[in-house]
Amino acid sequence: MLAETALDIRDLTVRYGAATAVAGLDLQLRAGETVALLGPNGAGKSTVVNAVLGLVPSTGTVRVLGRPPAEAIRAGSVGAMLQHGGLPGETRVGEVLHLVRRSYPRAWPLDDLVVTAGIDGLLGRPVDALSGGQRQRVMLALALAGEPPLLLLDEPTSAMDVEGRRAFWTTMRGLAERGTTVVFATHHLEEADAVADRVVVVAGGRVVADGTAAEVKSGTSGRTVSFTAAPGAALEGLPGVSATEWRGDRVQLTTDDVEATLRALLADGRRLPDLTVGGATLEDAVLSLTARTTIGVDR
Structure with missing residues (x-):
C-alpha cells in the first residue's frame, strides 16, 4: 500500500441476516482528497462509513493510514459525523468538547478548533438550546477534536440552511488544504458536484462509478436542448430526441444527437428564444448508474 493512501478498503462485505448491504467493495483513497459517496437509499454508503469505524461486523480488509480501524481511532486518526449522532443533554457545549478533547493523545488546540468549526460563542450554551445547524457545527468540532x-x-449538512451549508463547505475546503482526507455521504448532489475532488457512486453494495464529477457525468448519454416555446408546439419526431418535458412555456428535449436535433428545429426558420444546450447533470448520471441496481436493506 502506498504511503499516501489514507483509506484502503479491500473486498469489504457486510451482511444483515440474509441481506447483503455491502458486497465485496474495493476503494482506495489518497491523502488530502475530498470524496463524495453517492447513491440511493439502501446503496450501502452509510454501511461503508460504519464499517470503516468498526461499528458493524464485516469481512474483508480495512486500513486507515495503514492501521486497522480500531487502532487508527484510538490514535485519533479518524473523526466522524454520523447521520444519527447525538449530543448528551443537560450539558454545555464547552463541557462536551473538553471531555472529548481529553480522550485524544493530541487534541486540536481549542481556540483554532472553535474558529475552524464555526462554534465561536457557543461554548457556554446548553446543548439542548442549540439549533439544528448549530448542533451540526458542534458535532463537527467533536469530530475534529483529535486533529x-x-x-x-x-x-x-442535512440540518443546515443555505448559508450554513456554504460556510460548512468552506471549512471542508480549508481542511483539505491542510491535508485532511474528507469523505462524505450525501443526497445533495449539487454539493458533491461543487466540492468533491472525486465522486464514488455506490449501488447494490458495490462501486459502480469512480472519478471526478465531470468524468462520471461524461459517461451518461444524452444532452439537453431547452428553449421557450408556445405550449403545444409541434415537436414530435425530432431526430435524436428521446424525451420531451414542458415546464410552463419552456421545453426541455433530451437528445442523443444534439446537432441533428438543432438542425431539424432550425430547418423551417423556427426561433428558439433563450436557447440553452447542456450536458447530463450529476443527478442524471447517478440515476442512470443506479437505476437497474437494487439491494435488500436500507443502509
Whole structure:
C-alpha cells in the first residue's frame, strides 16, 4: 500500500441476516482528497462509513493510514459525523468538547478548533438550546477534536440552511488544504458536484462509478436542448430526441444527437428564444448508474 493512501478498503462485505448491504467493495483513497459517496437509499454508503469505524461486523480488509480501524481511532486518526449522532443533554457545549478533547493523545488546540468549526460563542450554551445547524457545527468540532487526518461525514449538512451549508463547505475546503482526507455521504448532489475532488457512486453494495464529477457525468448519454416555446408546439419526431418535458412555456428535449436535433428545429426558420444546450447533470448520471441496481436493506 502506498504511503499516501489514507483509506484502503479491500473486498469489504457486510451482511444483515440474509441481506447483503455491502458486497465485496474495493476503494482506495489518497491523502488530502475530498470524496463524495453517492447513491440511493439502501446503496450501502452509510454501511461503508460504519464499517470503516468498526461499528458493524464485516469481512474483508480495512486500513486507515495503514492501521486497522480500531487502532487508527484510538490514535485519533479518524473523526466522524454520523447521520444519527447525538449530543448528551443537560450539558454545555464547552463541557462536551473538553471531555472529548481529553480522550485524544493530541487534541486540536481549542481556540483554532472553535474558529475552524464555526462554534465561536457557543461554548457556554446548553446543548439542548442549540439549533439544528448549530448542533451540526458542534458535532463537527467533536469530530475534529483529535486533529484527525481522515474525516468521515454522513449527510453532514442535512440540518443546515443555505448559508450554513456554504460556510460548512468552506471549512471542508480549508481542511483539505491542510491535508485532511474528507469523505462524505450525501443526497445533495449539487454539493458533491461543487466540492468533491472525486465522486464514488455506490449501488447494490458495490462501486459502480469512480472519478471526478465531470468524468462520471461524461459517461451518461444524452444532452439537453431547452428553449421557450408556445405550449403545444409541434415537436414530435425530432431526430435524436428521446424525451420531451414542458415546464410552463419552456421545453426541455433530451437528445442523443444534439446537432441533428438543432438542425431539424432550425430547418423551417423556427426561433428558439433563450436557447440553452447542456450536458447530463450529476443527478442524471447517478440515476442512470443506479437505476437497474437494487439491494435488500436500507443502509
